[in-house]
Amino acid sequence: MSRTETVEPVAPAVSVGAASWVRPWSVELDVTPIPHRIAAVADGEWQVFAPAGHPFAPGLGAALARAGVGAGVLVCLPPACAEGDLELALRGAKAVPADLSSRRFVLVQHDRSAAGAGQDAASGVAADPGHRGPSGHR
Numbered sequence: 001m002s003r004t005e006t007v008e009p010v011a012p013a014v015s016v017g018a019a020s021w022v023r024p025w026s027v028e029l030d031v032t033p034i035p036h037r038i039a040a041v042a043d044g045e046w047q048v049f050a051p052a053g054h055p056f057a058p059g060l061g062a063a064l065a066r067a068g069v070g071a072g073v074l075v076c077l078p079p080a081c082a083e084g085d086l087e088l089a090l091r092g093a094k095a096v097p098a099d100l101s102s103r104r105f106v107l108v109q110h111d112r113s114a115a116g117a118g119q120d121a122a123s124g125v126a127a128d129p130g131h132r133g134p135s136g137h138r
Contacts, residue, residue, distance in 0.1 A: 044071030044103075049092035051078050051085070057108075064106065072104030079110040 046064045050057030057076040064074060075092035077085055089107065096105045 041068055041070040043068055046071065047073045047092070047095050048076070049073070049088050049095070050076035051088065054078065060108070069104060071102070072106060074106045074108070076108045077110070081109060 043066050046061045048057055048061040054076050057074065060076065061074050064072065073092050073095045075089050077089060092107070093105070097103055
């Protein structure tokens with residue numbers, strides 16, 4: 001005789017004090033090997049979004065422009081990034097075209113303050129101000 005157990009589905013966690021469609025999330029370090037470059041890419045122009053006087057944004061932008069990785073957008077956030085500084089990340093993310101095969105996006109930060117911005121840029125969320133979250137909410 002075989003025995004069958006019924007497992008009830010577990011409802012996703014709900015964030016107290018937030019809309020019913022909001023779900024908690026976290027940022028985790030996921031170390032992966034660097035993929036091999038398939039073919040050399042020509043040098044390209046890099047748009048740099050950084051606060052005035054950022055210590056390495058100009059040098060990093062110039063290095064990326066001559067690194068043979070193509071064109072892209074570089075966002076360098078300041079240490080102890082405040083909420084107001086995230087506008088810089090959003091402007092940089094909006095400068096990324098929907099087709100990432102022609103440009104790259106690099107976000108440099110000193111802590112986890114803007115971790116979601118890079119993911120949003122890669123998925124096109126930040127570039128679309130009318131994006132709706134789960135259940136159609138903004």
